[in-house]
Every structure is written in C-alpha cells, then in structure tokens.
Amino acid sequence: MQRDTLVFNLIKQELERQRRGIELIASENFTSLQVIEAMGTVLTNKYAEGYPGRRYYGGCEIVDQTEQLAIDRLKQVFNIEYANVQPHSGAQANAAVLLAILQPGDAILGLDLSMGGHLTHGSPVNFSGKLYQAHSYGVKKETGLIDYEMLEDKARKVKPKLIICGASAYSRDIDYARIRLVADEVGAFVMADIAHPAGLIAKNLLSSPFQHCHFVTSTTHKTLRGPRGGIIMIGKDFENPFGLKDVKGNTRMMSNLLDMAVFPGTQGGPLEHVIAAKAIAFGEILTDEFTTYAQQVQKNAQSMATAFVSRGYQIISAGTDNHLMLIDLRNKNISGKKAEQVLGHADITANKNMVPFDDKSAFVTSGIRFGVPAITTRGMKEHDMEFVVNAIDTVLMNADDTSVLMKVKQQVNEFMTQFPLYPELG
Numbered sequence: 001m002q003r004d005t006l007v008f009n010l011i012k013q014e015l016e017r018q019r020r021g022i023e024l025i026a027s028e029n030f031t032s033l034q035v036i037e038a039m040g041t042v043l044t045n046k047y048a049e050g051y052p053g054r055r056y057y058g059g060c061e062i063v064d065q066t067e068q069l070a071i072d073r074l075k076q077v078f079n080i081e082y083a084n085v086q087p088h089s090g091a092q093a094n095a096a097v098l099l100a101i102l103q104p105g106d107a108i109l110g111l112d113l114s115m116g117g118h119l120t121h122g123s124p125v126n127f128s129g130k131l132y133q134a135h136s137y138g139v140k141k142e143t144g145l146i147d148y149e150m151l152e153d154k155a156r157k158v159k160p161k162l163i164i165c166g167a168s169a170y171s172r173d174i175d176y177a178r179i180r181l182v183a184d185e186v187g188a189f190v191m192a193d194i195a196h197p198a199g200l201i202a203k204n205l206l207s208s209p210f211q212h213c214h215f216v217t218s219t220t221h222k223t224l225r226g227p228r229g230g231i232i233m234i235g236k237d238f239e240n241p242f243g244l245k246d247v248k249g250n251t252r253m254m255s256n257l258l259d260m261a262v263f264p265g266t267q268g269g270p271l272e273h274v275i276a277a278k279a280i281a282f283g284e285i286l287t288d289e290f291t292t293y294a295q296q297v298q299k300n301a302q303s304m305a306t307a308f309v310s311r312g313y314q315i316i317s318a319g320t321d322n323h324l325m326l327i328d329l330r331n332k333n334i335s336g337k338k339a340e341q342v343l344g345h346a347d348i349t350a351n352k353n354m355v356p357f358d359d360k361s362a363f364v365t366s367g368i369r370f371g372v373p374a375i376t377t378r379g380m381k382e383h384d385m386e387f388v389v390n391a392i393d394t395v396l397m398n399a400d401d402t403s404v405l406m407k408v409k410q411q412v413n414e415f416m417t418q419f420p421l422y423p424e425l426g
Contacts, residue, residue, distance in 0.1 A: 015421075015422065017347075018030070018421060019416065019420075019421045019422075020412075020413045020416055021347035021348065021349055021412065021413075022348045022349065022375060022388060022391070022412055022415075022416065023349050023378075024348065024349060024350040024372070024374070024375065024388075025349055025350060025351055025369075025371060026168075026169075026196065026222070026323060026324035026351075026369055026371025026373070027168075027196070027221070027222055027371070028221070028222070028371075028373070028374050029221055029222060029223070029225045030374055030377045030421060030422075031225060031227060031277070031281065032225070032280070032281075033422060033425075034280050035227055035281055035284075036277075038227075038277035038279075039273050039274055039277045040273070041276065043063060043272045043273035043275075043276050044272070044273040046059070046060070046062075047269045048063050048067075048269060048270055048272050049263060049264075049268055049269045049270075050263065051067075051086075051259060051263070052064040052065075052067050052068045052071075063272040063275075066272065066276045066279055067086075067270070067272065067275050067279075069279045070085045070276070070278045070279035070282060071084075071085055073279055073282035073283055074233070074278075074282050076282075076286060077202050077282055078201075078202060078210060078216075078233060078235075079210075080210055080216075080233050080234065080235050080236075081234060081235065081236050081237045082237045082254075082255040082258070083231060083233050084096075084231065084255075084258055084259060084262055085229075085231055085278055085279075086262050086263065086267070086270040086275065087217075087229065087230030087231060087232060087262060087267070088229060088230060088271060088274075089219065089229065089230045090120075090193070090195045090217060090218060090230045091119070091120050091230070092230055092262075092266055092267060093217040093218070093219075093230035093231060093232045094118075094120040094121075094164075094191070094193060095120065095127060095128075095266050096232060096258065096261040096262045096265060096266045097191055097215050097217060097232060097261065098128065098132065098162065099261040100257040100258050100260070101161070101162065101189055101215075101257070102132060104131050104132065105131075105133055106133065106160075106161040106162070107133040107134075107135060107159065107160040107161060108121075108122055108128065108132045108133070108134055108135065108161065108162045108163075108164060109134075109135045109136070109137060109151070109154055109155055109160040109163045109164065109188075110122040110128075110134070110136060110137075110163070110164035110165075111136065111137060111138070111146070111164070111165070111166070111167055111170070112136035112137065112138045114138075114354045114356065114358060115136075115138040115139045116139065116168065116169040116170040116316075116326065117136070117168065118166070118167065118193060118195075120193070121164045121166070121193065122134030122135070122136055122164070133158075135158045137150045137151040137154050138150060139170075139317075139356050141357055143317065143318075144317035144318070144356060145172060145317055146170070146174065146175075148175065148178055151163075151179065151182065152182045155182045155183070155185075155186045155188065156182070156185070159186045159187065159188070160186070160188050161187075161188055161189065162189045162190070162191060163179060163182070163183050163189070163190050164190075164191050164192075164193060165179050165190065165192050165193070165209070165213070166191075166192050166193030166194055166196075167193075167196065168196060169324070169326045169353050169354075169369050170317075171301075171305075171315070171316065171317055171319065171320035171321060171324055171325050171326060172317050172319075172320070172321050172322075173206050173207050173322070174192075174207065174209075175207070176190075176192060176207060176209045176212035177212050179213075180213065189214045189215065190212065190215070191213060191215040191216070191217065192209035192212075192213040192215070192216045192217070193216075193217050194209060194216060194217070194218045195217070195218045195219040195222060196222055196322065196323065196324065197223060197322045197323065198218040198219075198222065198224050199222070199223030199224045199225060199285070199290075199293075199297070199323075199373070200223055200297065200298065200322055202224070202290075202294070203290070203291050203294040203295070205294055205295065205298055206321065206322060210233070210235030211235055213235075214234070214238075214254075215232065215233070215234060216233040216234070216235070217230065217232050217233070218230070218231050218233070219231075220278050220281060222323075222373060223294070223297065223322075223373050224281060224285065225281060225284070225285075225290075225293075225373070225377065226278050226280075226281025226282070226284075227278060227281065228274075229271070229274050229275075229278055234254060234258070237253050237254060238253065239251050239252075239253060240254045240256070240257050242257075293376065293377070296376050296381065297323045297373055298321075298322070298323070299381075299382050300372040300375070300376050300380060300381070300382060300385055301320045301322065301323050301324065301371075301372045302319070302320060304370065304385040304389060305319050305320050305325050307386055307390075308325070308327060311389065311393050313327050313329075313331075313332065314328040314330075314331055315327055315328075316328060316355055323371050323373050324369060324370065324371040325369070326353055326355060326368075326369050327355075327368050327369075327370065328366055328367050329366055329367060329396075330366050332396060334396055335360060335364050335365060335366065336352030336354075336360075336364065336367050336368045337352050337363070337364045337365060338399060339368045339396055340352040340368060342395050342396065342399045343392065343395055343396070345405045345406075345409065346391065346395045346405050346406075346408040346409040346412055347409050347412045348388075348391060348408075348412060350369065350370055351368070351369055352365040352367070352368055352369075353365055353368060353369040354366070354367060355367035375388070375419075378416075378421060379418075380419065387415060391408050391411065394408050395408050
C-alpha cells in the first residue's frame with residue numbers, strides 16, 4: 001500500500017504551524033510525546049464494547065488492563081470512588097449524565113452560553129436544550145461574577161432536576177458549596193463540568209467540586225494536558241434515588257447507572273488507544289512536575305491579565321483565578337471576529353467569544369478569550385507574558401496595517417524558537 005503523502009504532508013504542516021505560533025486558545029494544550037505515541041498504536045484496532053471484565057467481544061484481556069489503569073489513576077488524581085474513562089468527549093460525558101438522571105422534558109438550570117457557559121449546559125441549539133426544559137442563570141453586569149442570587153431565585157422558581165455549574169469562558173473560582181445548598185433546598189442534583197480548570201483542581205489550586213456536587217465531568221485535554229476525550233466522576237458513590245435494582249434484586253448504585261448511560265446509552269465501542277493515552281496523562285498528573293506546571297499556569301495567567309489591564313484592556317471580572325481570561329474589546333473599537341483574524345495573520349491563535357450582555361452576534365462577538373495552558377507547556381514564564389501581550393496589543397492597534405502584522409509575525413516566529421515543540425519528530 002502506498003504511503004499517503006498528501007495526508008502526512010498536511011500533518012507536517014500542522015506541526016510546523018504549532019511550532020512557530022503562540023497558542024492561546026484556552027481549550028488547547030500540547031500533550032507529551034508518549035501520549036501521542038499511545039494514540040497511534042495497535043490499540044486502535046480493538047473493539048471492546050462494555051467494561052473491563054464485562055466485554056461483548058473476546059480478546060480484551062490487554063485493553064482491560066489499560067482501561068483499568070486509567071480508571072485507577074484518575075481515582076488517585078482526584079481522590080474519588082468512581083470514574084468512567086470511556087466518553088469520547090466532554091459533551092458526551094455530559095450527555096451520559098443527563099441521560100442517567102433525567103427524563104425528556106425535565107427542567108435543568110445552567111450558566112447561559114452568552115455569559116460564559118457551554119453548549120451542553122442548556123443551549124437551545126444543543127441536545128441539552130432540545131431534550132430538556134432548559135433555564136439559565138448569568139453573571140452580574142457590574143462585576144462579571146456569577147450571580148448566585150439569580151441562580152438561587154431561578155432554582156426556587158423552576159425547581160430543576162439538575163443544576164449545572166462550570167463554564168467555558170469564566171475566569172473565577174466557583175462556589176460549589178453555595179450551589180449545593182440551593183440544590184438540596186429544591187431537590188436537584190448538581191453536576192460540575194470542570195473541563196477547563198480540572199488540572200488546577202487536581203493540584204488543589206482551585207476549589208474542589210467533589211464534596212458538594214453529585215457528578216463531575218471533564219475533558220481530558222485543556223489543563224489536564226491529555227488526549228482529547230471525556231471523563232465522568234463521582235466523589236463518593238451512592239445508591240440511586242430512583243429505586244432501580246439489578247437482576248438479583250440489589251439496589252443499583254449511581255455508578256451503575258452512569259456506566260449504562262455511557263454504554264450502551266450514548267456510545268458504542270470505546271477508543272482504547274485514546275484510553276491508553278488517558279492513562280499515561282493521568283500518570284503524569286500524579287507527578288511533582290505537573291504540580292509545578294499547574295502552579296505556573298496560574299502565575300502566567302495572572303501575569304498576562306496584569307499586562308492587559310496596564311494597556312487599558314477590560315477583562316471580564318477584572319482578573320483571573322484560573323488559566324484563562326475573557327476580554328471585552330469594545331473600548332478598543334475592534335470586534336472579536338476581526339481580532340481573531342488579524343492575530344492569526346501574526347501567528348497568534350485565539351478565539352473570538354461573546355462577552356456578557358454582548359451587543360454583537362455569536363458570529364462576530366465583542367470579546368476574545370485567551371488561555372495559557374499551551375504556552376506554559378512550551379516553557380514560558382511570567383516575564384514572557386509581557387512579550388505575548390505586547391505582540392497582541394500591537395496587532396490589535398494596527399489591525400489594518402499589513403506591514404505591522406507581518407513584522408509581528410516575524411517577531412513571534414523568532415521568539416518561539418526559544419521553546420522547542422516535539423524536537424523528536426524532526
């Protein structure tokens with residue numbers, strides 16, 4: 001069989017793009033080389049519907065061990081009783097939880113997408129808004145912080161079966177204990193989607209949701225620095241409140257319902273090559289090196305935020321506790337869409353994002369989101385944030401001057417040679 005040079009040439013081009021540019025998309029990171037290696041192994045050939053020791057196919061003796069290793073390591077990372085490592089993405093992890101505990105038409109309450117939430121937290125264009133009666137809470141206009149009073153009022157009014165906390169563009173820690181109090185009052189479950197801050201939570205740099213939330217979901221990339229995928233977790237397993245029993249008449253634990261919601265509920269065969277890569281990433285998270293990395297992520301984010309504020313940029317909530325920040329560009333007279341485009345011309349990658357109470361559409365936006373997990377993995381420290389922010393500011397203030405954009409691009413490319421990426425790949 002001939003080597004597919006077209007595809008491999010494109011992969012090489014993507015490697016070069018990643019090497020020469022400044023990656024500031026908050027959802028992205030660079031995995032270790034061994035994570036990449038695991039994803040390109042013969043484990044991709046194995047069908048393994050079911051769970052370790054309970055498969056629908058033969059020949060799963062080895063993948064049972066890799067999946068169990070991923071489960072055991074994830075439990076150790078967060079000191080929890082239950083973990084499911086099979087979801088293909090964070091969205092599918094969320095879908096499985098909702099399937100396990102809700103009926104179509106049940107009320108849910110999540111952070112509004114336009115206020116920093118996520119599609120799967122009740123957006124009308126997503127399954128979560130189509131299958132369930134979705135309600136939302138937001139942030140306070142004057143501070144950009146979650147409006148817990150609104151959340152509580154909405155919860156008492158609509159009595160949701162599930163309250164979802166977590167966000168995709170919110171830079172502050174979350175008060176899980178306060179959310180659990182109102183959930184108990186109205187008889188709701190609480191699910192924390194920690195896809196963005198999970199790596200910082202794993203190292204006790206942000207509040208942990210596990211003692212307050214019934215369910216916790218996450219992606220395995222972003223701040224966890226693993227392969228693209230999802231996970232579902234429970235801090236302490238508990239009997240399901242629905243009275244469901246197994247064939248022997250024993251009450252099913254909540255973990256049983258979640259396992260069934262993943263398979264066969266929402267997906268078929270797990271991606272065992274990706275699960276092996278997850279196991280590697282979870283092992284890396286248990287090291288002191290990852291602790292140092294997570295601490296540096298916070299330091300870099302705070303240094304970046306300070307640099308933006310000093311140049312007159314308006315950060316929603318006036319700062320950051322985690323790895324990202326959302327900037328309102330309206331006082332800079334440039335849209336998020338235009339900002340994303342011109343930064344791309346200078347090999348600086350970021351994404352446009354709506355800001356709370358935005359007066360522009362989701363396709364244009366007034367804001368842009370920056371995150372530091374990837375550049376921190378490349379080896380950048382606090383003092384490097386000054387170069388990064390100065391480059392961004394120069395581009396945005398000269399958005400229509402091609403010569404300036406090309407000059408910044410050259411500076412960016414030269415700057416990034418200090419931070420090699422996958423030199424083993426040639």
